[in-house]
Amino acid sequence: MLTHPQDFAALQERGTIRSHPLLAARVMRTELGITRFGLATGRALGSAVVRNRVRRRLREAIRSMQPMLQPGWDVLVIARPAIVGADLGAIGTALRRLLARGGVLAEHGGEMGLGQG
RNA sequence: CGAGACGGCCGGAUGGCCGCGCGCAGCCGGGGGCAACCCCGCCUGCGUGAGGAAAGUCCGAGCUCCCCAGCGCAGGGUAGUGGGUAACACCCAUCCGCCGCGAGGCGAGGACCAGCGCCACAGUGACGAUGCCGGUGACUCGUUCGCCGGAGUGAAACGCGGCAAGCUCUACCCGGAGCAAGGCCAAAUAGGAGGGCGACUCCCGGUUCGCCGGGAAGACGUGCGCUGCACAGCCCUCGGGUCGGCCGCAUGAGCCGUCGGGCAACCGACGGCCUCAGAUGGAUGGCCAUCGUCGUGCCGCUUCGGCGGUGCGGCACAGAACUCGGCUUACAGGCCGUCUCGCUGA
């Protein structure tokens, strides 16, 4: 998990934006050997209960696709209001599509990830 | 049986697999130390992990820092009376007023002969008004004055009324900020304070061993100026402080029981308990099974009140962030107790 505000600021400035009706993501290549995630659940989503539920489902989705991740990425996952009613399956599908397009997932994105390093 | 009032309580249960925060224990790895040992990481096991409102942040406190000579003014708040409490705008009792057939409910309920202000419409007349009607008396006989009575209007009247959740007065209370408080450890860069150097070398003589006197060579980073000071520069030390980390940070006006005091709120004594989490981009989640419960479809039975089986869908309001005491608001469904009214039966 991303913790420092500087990491979030760096993603805001230099991250590549991928979007989906349920989610948006900012993706950035790093020199670290691990892939880290940050979650953004704004107040527009709803009450604290709703925001916590969304965040837990996102964490569960990330956990389930842990083995397929490429190392060396920072990802900021931004929840959009339409995600509130979505179950874990729909969130997982959306997240997988975004990460594949960003090159973070091993299945699709291996070839374009190394070019810019 | 129906309708209702008040008080209290619960707010899904059990199990399986995967996962998360914290605590303890163990193993492994790394680092520090002479050592005892300490620190960090990983894994395993055990334990533990949201609420009655954790919410809104409307009051009151604890705690911490700042200011702290004392008092007053200003500003804010509270308001029958008595009690409870650490304190309160909370709670209890009671008086009064209003609402309800009742059980009960609601009430910021001090003072307008200290002052100022405001009283629409209606009404002859509305704030200290000559102006209405009737009766009666007086005389300088009038649109006069005095006395008695009066329906209607209106929240209020022929009366020096009403309103202070109008200004105000009275009594009492209130210093400011808030755990991002505050404390400790402590990079890089910049800046601050103090100290040292701020010329060096050589020769001779003296010495109380700190230096002093004379000479030579050479020439000051800058200014004055002449051999000292200031500044620049370099070095050392110190403290403040940012990133980051640690503490604060969970045993507390605590919970449960018995007895006693009190109408009660509550208080006291004794005994027992740690069951009440502790994150810091913020842990309690994902999938599933059975049961419970609510709604509904179908089938069967029925004494037409329902019962059994099966399928589907749902199970609220809501998420700790320094900690307590209250208030307010949200909430599927359910349980217990006391009481009131109505109908019926004995």
Place this chain on the structure above:
RNA sequence: GCGCCCGUAGCUCAGCGGACCAGAGCAUGUGGCUUCGGACCACAGGGUCGGGGGUUCGAAUCCCUCCGGGCGCG
């Protein structure tokens, strides 16, 4: 964690205890004018004054409490 402001017609806003007080402009509708349209003129519809409770004879206005929206500070 603190502090402040706003909510009135579809929209932008007046109204600061009294029913000639619920209004103005824009917008909407109808009619007129015009060959038609625009502009203009006339008329009309439209509001639980964000919700609830209280004070008062009387509340959009005063007080309390919720709801929604916005802003600022650390």
